[in-house]
Amino acid sequence: MAKGPKKLDWLRGYASIYMVFLYAPVILLPIFAFNNSTVIAFPLKGFTTEWFSSLMDNSALHDALGNSMIVAVSTAMISTLLGAFAARAGVRYRFPAKRGIMGLILLPLVLPEIIIAVSLLVLLMRLGMSLSLWTVIAGHVLVCVPFSIAVLNSAFAGLDQSLEEASFDLGETSWGTFKRVTFPLILPGVISSLLITFTISLDEFIIAFFLTGTDVTLPVYIWSQLRFPAKLPGVMALGTLLLLLSITLLIVAEFFRRRSAQRRGLDASTTEGLI
Amino acid sequence: MTAAKAEKPIITLDGVTRSFGSVQALRGVSAEIREGEFFSLLGPSGCGKTTLLRMIAGFDEPTTGTITLDGKPMAGIAANHRPTNMVFQSYAIFPHLSVADNVGYGLKKKRLPKAEYDREVEEALKMVSLGGYGPRAAHTLSGGQRQRVALARALIMRPKVILLDEPLSALDKKLREQMQIELRRLQRSVGITFILVTHDQEEALIMSDRIAVMFDGQIAQLDSPEALYRKPNTQRVASFIGVMNFLDAKAVGEKGGKITLDIQALGTLDIPASALPEGMRPSEISRVGVRPEMMSVVMDGAKGSGHEIAAEIAESEYYGDMTYYLVSLPGKDEPVTISMRNTAGRAVLEPGSKTRVSFSPESIVVFR
Numbered sequence: 001m002a003k004g005p006k007k008l009d010w011l012r013g014y015a016s017i018y019m020v021f022l023y024a025p026v027i028l029l030p031i032f033a034f035n036n037s038t039v040i041a042f043p044l045k046g047f048t049t050e051w052f053s054s055l056m057d058n059s060a061l062h063d064a065l066g067n068s069m070i071v072a073v074s075t076a077m078i079s080t081l082l083g084a085f086a087a088r089a090g091v092r093y094r095f096p097a098k099r100g101i102m103g104l105i106l107l108p109l110v111l112p113e114i115i116i117a118v119s120l121l122v123l124l125m126r127l128g129m130s131l132s133l134w135t136v137i138a139g140h141v142l143v144c145v146p147f148s149i150a151v152l153n154s155a156f157a158g159l160d161q162s163l164e165e166a167s168f169d170l171g172e173t174s175w176g177t178f179k180r181v182t183f184p185l186i187l188p189g190v191i192s193s194l195l196i197t198f199t200i201s202l203d204e205f206i207i208a209f210f211l212t213g214t215d216v217t218l219p220v221y222i223w224s225q226l227r228f229p230a231k232l233p234g235v236m237a238l239g240t241l242l243l244l245l246s247i248t249l250l251i252v253a254e255f256f257r258r259r260s261a262q263r264r265g266l267d268a269s270t271t272e273g274l275i
Numbered sequence: 276m277t278a279a280k281a282e283k284p285i286i287t288l289d290g291v292t293r294s295f296g297s298v299q300a301l302r303g304v305s306a307e308i309r310e311g312e313f314f315s316l317l318g319p320s321g322c323g324k325t326t327l328l329r330m331i332a333g334f335d336e337p338t339t340g341t342i343t344l345d346g347k348p349m350a351g352i353a354a355n356h357r358p359t360n361m362v363f364q365s366y367a368i369f370p371h372l373s374v375a376d377n378v379g380y381g382l383k384k385k386r387l388p389k390a391e392y393d394r395e396v397e398e399a400l401k402m403v404s405l406g407g408y409g410p411r412a413a414h415t416l417s418g419g420q421r422q423r424v425a426l427a428r429a430l431i432m433r434p435k436v437i438l439l440d441e442p443l444s445a446l447d448k449k450l451r452e453q454m455q456i457e458l459r460r461l462q463r464s465v466g467i468t469f470i471l472v473t474h475d476q477e478e479a480l481i482m483s484d485r486i487a488v489m490f491d492g493q494i495a496q497l498d499s500p501e502a503l504y505r506k507p508n509t510q511r512v513a514s515f516i517g518v519m520n521f522l523d524a525k526a527v528g529e530k531g532g533k534i535t536l537d538i539q540a541l542g543t544l545d546i547p548a549s550a551l552p553e554g555m556r557p558s559e560i561s562r563v564g565v566r567p568e569m570m571s572v573v574m575d576g577a578k579g580s581g582h583e584i585a586a587e588i589a590e591s592e593y594y595g596d597m598t599y600y601l602v603s604l605p606g607k608d609e610p611v612t613i614s615m616r617n618t619a620g621r622a623v624l625e626p627g628s629k630t631r632v633s634f635s636p637e638s639i640v641v642f643r
C-alpha cells in the first residue's frame with residue numbers, strides 16, 4: 001500500500017515521456033508551417049502565412065489532392081462494402097473452410113506492403129493492364145478490407161439476430177429489414193470503417209507509388225517535393241492541413257458513434273468504436 | 276356455435292421431424308391446435324420446443340412432415356407471408372426506435388393514413404396497459420414493459436396465431452405471476468390463438484387450455500391441464516408435472532368393474548376399472564402413483580378417511596401455508612412425499628413422530 005503513490009509517479013512519468021515522443025513531431029509540423037524561413041531549423045524567424053498561400057496556386061498539388069480524394073473515397077466505399085459482406089458472412093453463417101477463408105482475407109494485414117505492391121505490379125504487367133488510379137484503388141482495397149472487416153465484425157456480432165427475425169416476422173422483406181433494422185444498427189461500424197479505410201488510403205505511399213501511372217496521389221506528390229529543400233515549408237503547411245482534416249474527421253465520427261450508442265441505450269465508451 | 280368454432284384446428288402438425296446433422300431435434304410431432312385456444316408446449320430444455328415454434332413461424336422448415344395453418348400447407352411460405360407473429364424470448368425490441376415505432380413496425384407496410392396509424396398504435400399500447408408510452412425511447416423500458424411492447428407489436432398485426440417463446444422467463448417471480456394472469460386475460464379478450472413455449476409446468480397449468488408435454492422431440496401427452504395432472508400417461512409425464520410418489524404394484528384380480536391391486540407398502544386394495552387408461556390391460560400394470568396432496572398424515576385424534584397405514588415422519592419442510600412431509604412407510608425404502616395444508620390449530624409434526632397415513636384408492640394413477 002505504501003508503495004502505491006510512488007509507483008503512480010513512475011507511471012505518470014512514463015506516460016508523459018510517451019506522449020511527448022508520440023506527439024512532439026506532430027507539433028513541429030504547424031510550428032514550421034508558420035515559420036518565415038525556408039530552412040527547417042530553430043530558432044524561428046517570424047510568423048508568415050506565405051506557405052499556405054503558396055499551396056493555393058499550386059496546380060500540381062491540386063491535381064494530386066483530387067487524385068487522392070478519388071482514390072480514398074472509392075477505396076473507403078468499396079472496402080467497406082466488401083468488408084460488410086465478409087463480416088456478415090463470418091458472423092452469421094457456417095460454411096466449409098470458414099477459418100481458412102477468413103484467414104486469407106485478413107492476410108494483407110500482416111504482409112509487408114512492399115511485397116503486396118511488387119506482386120501486384122508484376123501481376124498487372126503480366127495481364128498487360130495499364131497503370132492508373134484504378135490500379136491504385138484495387139491495391140488499396142486489398143489492404144483496407146481487413147481493417148473494414150475487423151471494425152464491422154464487432155458491429156455485426158453486437159447485432160441480435162432475433163431483431164432481424166422480428167422484422168421479417170412482422171411482414172418486412174429482406175431488403176426492408178436491412179434498411180429499417182440492420183443498417184441503422186450497424187451504422188456506427190460503417191462510419192468507423194469508412195473513416196479508417198479513407199485515412200489509410202489517403203496516406204498510403206508504397207502501393208500508390210508502385211501502381212500509379214501518370215496521376216500521382218498526395219503522398220507520392222509530397223515525396224517528389226522532398227527533393228527540393230525550398231519546397232519543404234510548403235510540405236509542412238500541407239501536412240498541417242491534413243492533420244486538421246484527420247482530427248476533424250475523427251471528432252465528427254466519434255460524435256455520431258456516441259450519439260447512436262446513446263440512442264440505443266448503450267454505454268458509449270464500451271461499444272464498437274475507435275476512441 | 277362457439278364450441279364448434281373452438282374445435283376447428285387452426286394449425287395441423289403432421290409427422291413433423293427436424294434433424295440438425297446427426298441431432299434429431301424433432302422425431303415426428305403430430306397435433307391439432309384449435310382456433311382460439313391457449314396452447315402450451317411444455318418440456319425440459321432441449322426437447323425441441325423452440326425448434327417446433329420456429330417452424331410454425333416460418334424461420335425453419337421441417338425435414339419431413341407438414342404444417343398446415345388455417346387450411347393452407349405452409350411448406351415454402353416464408354415468415355413474412357405467414358399469418359403468425361412471434362414474441363421472442365429476448366423480446367427483440369428495436370433499440371433504435373421509439374415505443375410507438377416499435378409497435379407500429381409491421382403496420383408501416385400497410386401505408387395507413389397517419390391519424391389511423393396513430394390510433395391503432397395507441398390502441399395496441401392500451402391493450403397492454405402502456406397507453407401514452409408511445410414517444411418513449413425503447414431502451415428506457417423495464418423488462419416487463421419490453422415484454423408488453425413485444426406483445427403489442429404482435430397484436431397490432433391481428434395475426435391468426437401468436438407464438439411466444441418463453442416470454443416470461445426473464446422476469447422476476449412477482450412480475451411473472453402477474454403477467455401470466457394478464458396474458459391469459461388478454462388472450463381471452465382478443466380471441467387469437469396463442470402458442471406458448473415454456474419449461475415451467477406451473478406456468479403452463481395456470482395459463483393453458485391445453486398442453487403438449489414434449490420429451491426428446493416427441494409429444495408425450497397432449498391434454499387439458501387437469502387431465503395432465505390427474506391422469507398422466509407415463510411416469511415421466513407424472514413427475515414432470517408436479518410431484519408424484521411411485522409404488523410398485525401388480526393386478527391380482529378383476530371383477531365387477533373393480534381391479535384388485537397388490538401395492539408396495541399400501542397392501543391390497545380395489546380401484547375402479549375406469550382408472551385404467553384406454554387400451555391398457557390390468558396385467559400391464561407395474562406401478563402406481565399418488566400425488567402428495569392425495570394422501571394425508573393422520574393427526575392425533577383426527578379420523579382418517581379411506582385406507583390407513585402406519586408410518587413415521589422422516590423429515591418435514593415448513594412452507595407457511597403448507598407443510599411437506601417425507602414419510603417412511605414399512606416395505607418401501609424411499610420415503611413418500613405428503614403435503615398438508617396448515618389449517619388453524621393443525622400441528623406440524625417433528626421428524627421421528629409415529630403416525631398413520633391415509634389415502635383414498637380413487638386417487639391412485641396406474642402406469643405400465
Ligand SMILES: Nc1ncnc2c1ncn2[C@@H]1O[C@H](COP(=O)(O)OP(=O)(O)OP(=O)(O)O)[C@@H](O)[C@H]1O
Nearest residue numbers: 295298299300319320321322323324325326327474
Ligand atoms: N441450429 C441448430 N443447429 C444444431 N442443433 C440445433 C439447432 N437448433 C436446435 N438444435 C438442437 O435441437 C435440440 C432442440 O433444441 P430446441 O432449441 O428446440 O430446444 P428447446 O426445447 O427450445 O430447449 P430450451 O428450453 O433450452 O430452449 C437441441 O438438442 C439443440 O441442440
Ligand SMILES: [Mg+2]
Nearest residue numbers: 324325326440
Ligand atoms: Mg427454447
